[in-house]
Amino acid sequence: MRPDLCLHHAGRRYGLRGPWVLRGVDLTVAPGRLVRVEGANGSGKSTLLRLLAGIDSPSEGRITGRPRTAYVPERFPAALPFTALGYLTHLGTVHGLTRAAAARAAGEWLERLGAAAYAGTPMARLSKGGSQKVAVAQALLGEPELLVLDEAWTGLDADARAEFERAVAERTAAGGSAVFVDHDPRRLAGLPDATYAVRDGRLAPRAARETVPSGPHMTVETQGPPQGQLPEDVRRTATSAEETGPGRYRLTVPAPHSDVLLRTLLTARPPWHVVSVSQPDDTSGGLR
């Protein structure tokens, strides 16, 4: 079992006498957890994420349990002497895939993110949105144990934003963890296991009522096998799970993540039966 990633009383300042940006930060990120970090401009969110990603070290305190990590910053260095597909294929081989498997995985991620049309375009000629799709693909390609996402949705079109949200939900459902910062409060709404705010150099958990999900939700009625336990990944993705009868549950899930939840139910062993899928204001209650 992979250990938790832990910050122990971590602090960071830039320069020997610089002001402390972070001080006394204790944080545990367990496998499968999705963590949101909030805070005002300049409060130290990116500093915290760079420590978590392992690309910067604390000035005091320590970090234990380093997982295999992928990091997506808001701005990706685009001036690399590769095509998008060539760059991703190269990274796939760095992650241990054969060249053929890396090229296939790279092509699949570019397709999912709506970037297949510029797979052969040199990175330096990609738009901001195009290079951000490559940044997202490079992070997801290696199926990392930890995703660190610093305003990583910036510059993506609506379809790619939604697909990226789905991919993050899939990763956490599969036991990976993710820590993200995003200016949009609807980002991954309803999914974070915890939300923290950086303020005055400290990290404070946000009260549960402050993290109540917004946006449309779906209701999924599901029936499990005899004596079946609701799969842990389903509990994690659902906002609520109400047992309405023996082995029967009514699940609420943010609409953008309903397909991840359905896939998890249907691919569970043994599979769960999906009785109905509806939106709370949908009176038909039928499957669509």
Ligand SMILES: Nc1ncnc2c1ncn2[C@@H]1O[C@H](COP(=O)(O)OP(=O)(O)OP(=O)(O)O)[C@@H](O)[C@H]1O
């Ligand atoms: N490499 C650096 N050298 C010196 N100071 C830095 C460095 N990186 C960040 N800082 C300073 O640390 C403080 C926190 O910056 P950080 O980028 O972590 O905040 P943030 O919350 O992510 O900000 P924003 O929301 O504006 O991106 C700021 O005062 C910033 O100027």
